[in-house]
Amino acid sequence: MKISVILIVSFLFSTLIFSQPDSKFFEKKGEVYFKFSIAEKEEINILTRIISIDNVVGNIVYAYANEEEFNEFLSLGYEYEVLRSPGDVDDVQMSSSLEELGLWDSYPPYDAYINMMYQFESDYSSICKVVDAGNTVQGRKILFVKISDNVNERETEPQFMYSSTMHGDETTGFVLMLRLIDSLLSSYGNDTRITNLVNNIEIWINPNANPDGTYHGGNNTVNGATRYNANNKDLNRNFPDPAEGQYPTGPWQPETIAMINLAQQYNFILSANFHGGTEVVNYPWDTWSRFHPDDNWFQFISHKYADTVQAHSPSTYMNGFDDGITNGYAWYRVVGGRQDFFTYFERGRELTIEISDTKLLPASFLPAHWEYNKRSFLNYIESCLFGIRGVVTDTVGNPLKALVKIAGHDFDNSEIFSDSVSGNYHRLIYSGNYNLTFSAPGFFDTIITNVSVNNLSTTILNVELIPESPVPVELVFFSAKVNGNMVSLSCETVSEINNRGFEIERVSSLTSSIQNWIKIGYLNGFGTTTEKNNYSFVDKEIPSGKYLYRLKQIDFDENYKYSQEIEVDVKPVSFSLEQNYPNPFNPTTKIEFSIPEKSYVKVKVFDILGNLVSILKSEELDAGVHKLNFDGSKFSSGIYYYSIETVGFRSVKKMLLLK
Numbered sequence: 001m002k003i004s005v006i007l008i009v010s011f012l013f014s015t016l017i018f019s020q021p022d023s024k025f026f027e028k029k030g031e032v033y034f035k036f037s038i039a040e041k042e043e044i045n046i047l048t049r050i051i052s053i054d055n056v057v058g059n060i061v062y063a064y065a066n067e068e069e070f071n072e073f074l075s076l077g078y079e080y081e082v083l084r085s086p087g088d089v090d091d092v093q094m095s096s097s098l099e100e101l102g103l104w105d106s107y108p109p110y111d112a113y114i115n116m117m118y119q120f121e122s123d124y125s126s127i128c129k130v131v132d133a134g135n136t137v138q139g140r141k142i143l144f145v146k147i148s149d150n151v152n153e154r155e156t157e158p159q160f161m162y163s164s165t166m167h168g169d170e171t172t173g174f175v176l177m178l179r180l181i182d183s184l185l186s187s188y189g190n191d192t193r194i195t196n197l198v199n200n201i202e203i204w205i206n207p208n209a210n211p212d213g214t215y216h217g218g219n220n221t222v223n224g225a226t227r228y229n230a231n232n233k234d235l236n237r238n239f240p241d242p243a244e245g246q247y248p249t250g251p252w253q254p255e256t257i258a259m260i261n262l263a264q265q266y267n268f269i270l271s272a273n274f275h276g277g278t279e280v281v282n283y284p285w286d287t288w289s290r291f292h293p294d295d296n297w298f299q300f301i302s303h304k305y306a307d308t309v310q311a312h313s314p315s316t317y318m319n320g321f322d323d324g325i326t327n328g329y330a331w332y333r334v335v336g337g338r339q340d341f342f343t344y345f346e347r348g349r350e351l352t353i354e355i356s357d358t359k360l361l362p363a364s365f366l367p368a369h370w371e372y373n374k375r376s377f378l379n380y381i382e383s384c385l386f387g388i389r390g391v392v393t394d395t396v397g398n399p400l401k402a403l404v405k406i407a408g409h410d411f412d413n414s415e416i417f418s419d420s421v422s423g424n425y426h427r428l429i430y431s432g433n434y435n436l437t438f439s440a441p442g443f444f445d446t447i448i449t450n451v452s453v454n455n456l457s458t459t460i461l462n463v464e465l466i467p468e469s470p471v472p473v474e475l476v477f478f479s480a481k482v483n484g485n486m487v488s489l490s491c492e493t494v495s496e497i498n499n500r501g502f503e504i505e506r507v508s509s510l511t512s513s514i515q516n517w518i519k520i521g522y523l524n525g526f527g528t529t530t531e532k533n534n535y536s537f538v539d540k541e542i543p544s545g546k547y548l549y550r551l552k553q554i555d556f557d558e559n560y561k562y563s564q565e566i567e568v569d570v571k572p573v574s575f576s577l578e579q580n581y582p583n584p585f586n587p588t589t590k591i592e593f594s595i596p597e598k599s600y601v602k603v604k605v606f607d608i609l610g611n612l613v614s615i616l617k618s619e620e621l622d623a624g625v626h627k628l629n630f631d632g633s634k635f636s637s638g639i640y641y642y643s644i645e646t647v648g649f650r651s652v653k654k655m656l657l658l659k
């Protein structure tokens with residue numbers, strides 16, 4: 001009897017709390033968790049822009065929303081049910097010391113988490129370094145550890161990243177990542193496989209990408225954790241999106257900016273972000289239905305993760321979807337997701353791995369989930385050693401940032417770049433034969449055909465790019481000076497190889513688009529010399545106007561190369577009024593005049609009797625050549641006069657309108 005009373009009371013209590021979230025509710029929690037049903041899968045494409053969809057099971061949608069998002073959702077008229085927040089777990093097991101945390105069956109208070117990260121660095125300083133990627137909204141830390149044999153260097157090695165808990169209430173990966181760090185560090189030198197990974201890969205691990213969400217209930221508990229950050233925004237909807245642009249859901253959050261900055265500073269070729277709420281390996285794209293060019297590789301790598309997990313866990317673990325994996329869009333559309341950002345904009349490859357049906361997993365289940373996933377964690381890191389890889393350099397061994405493109409295969413930004421600092425590239429790809437093109441500005445494209453690669457194996461292909469042409473003549477400057485209607489050109493070389501000389505070319509700015517450059521002069525070169533040489537040339541009696549000049553450097557083998565173009569403005573040396581054109585005209589004609597300095601100018605039109613019929617211009621004009629249009633369509637045929645008046649100059653000309 002007593003039990004049923006408690007049940008009724010708690011039922012009423014939860015109904016009261018969770019039925020209608022109001023402003024007070026949002027003030028405390030920031031977000032609401034709810035479910036509703038849809039009639040058509042397509043409805044998700046609209047809904048995903050409004051609320052944060054968490055899961056779709058059949059026609060039931062589970063979602064989160066902040067107050068603004070929820071109000072927008074309400075206006076759509078769906079019937080919904082508010083659910084208990086997954087982060088509200090009263091009896092969560094928190095560790096009281098680093099030793100207790102090291103048993104991996106409790107959650108760390110915030111300070112213990114930070115201390116543990118720095119403890120890793122001090123205990124294993126030769127292979128581990130903490131990288132502070134920035135602060136959250138509330139000033140907590142977004143920390144990575146970098147694990148590598150030469151930890152203070154950037155080597156010709158792939159950079160790999162794990163990150164967890166960007167949804168603050170999905171905490172399983174948080175503790176599992178701390179445990180993975182501990183395992184990698186403590187096994188280095190003892191375990192051959194782990195030693196090999198640390199020696200050959202830069203491994204970056206960020207256990208918690210949204211600590212404000214995880215510690216929403218305070219620094220000493222993860223009870224009360226939220227999905228969103230402290231601004232009530234879903235960080236996994238906040239990244240630049242291939243289909244929706246830079247800001248798919250509003251301005252970037254500080255946590256997003258920290259991650260983007262890190263992504264741009266380094267060159268992560270492979271990464272994963274860990275979530276909870278279901279058990280599945282999710283691969284790109286999230287934002288559109290077409291498949292990634294490397295869809296077969298994504299399926300292969302995802303199945304490999306899931307298959308290994310399934311072999312070491314109960315038959316109910318990670319067994320849904322397509323045998324534990326899913327294409328992102330096929331599950332439900334996400335815009336602003338991190339995996340699409342890394343895969344599209346950063347040319348990496350990222351998976352979203354959901355590792356526990358329960359978001360805030362009871363801590364006593366953490367060791368079991370470690371057992372299920374630990375092999376796959378290592379396999380996935382190891383896979384960045386496979387595929388086609390090598391170093392791109394110039395002919396003297398300097399590393400080059402080159403585009404590595406597979407003909408007939410790459411699109412949607414699937415081509416990659418070699419690293420600008422070390423020149424290494426890593427093309428993860430499904431087994432097959434491929435033609436690779438390496439290109440970099442200033443170098444000839446290098447095409448290497450029929451490169452064969454097998455799954456889980458490595459094809460090494462180092463590439464040397466040849467400069468397009470050795471610079472035979474090093475021009476340090478090329479300049480022009482206008483003096484009246486003369487243009488003085490000068491240039492200086494610091495070295496010349498095989499230089500026959502320079503042709504000087506000119507084109508009017510007005511006609512440069514049709515490329516009618518004319519040769520106006522020639523300067524003899526000095527052949528081959530390491531001496532400094534000066535050249536000059538004067539272009540005389542040029543009509544006023546704007547011009548471009550360039551040099552065509554020609555060697556003794558008739559190879560040539562153009563210099564940059566320089567523009568000059570030749571001002572008129574005197575006032576003038578030109579004859580109109582056409583003349584006679586019907587009904588319009590052009591009137592051109594020149595003024596050598598800034599002047600107040602009036603241009604008038606009179607009829608044959610001297611009556612003023614039109615004022616074409618009455619204003620201050622800059623020095624130069626000016627053109628006006630006269631439209632005679634309202635006037636009768638006959639002789640007209642046009643005049644220019646300015647201080648110290650007056651001129652009149654006659655024109656004939658013939659209708």
Ligand SMILES: [Zn+2]
Pocket residue numbers: 167170275276277
């Ligand atoms: Zn999530």
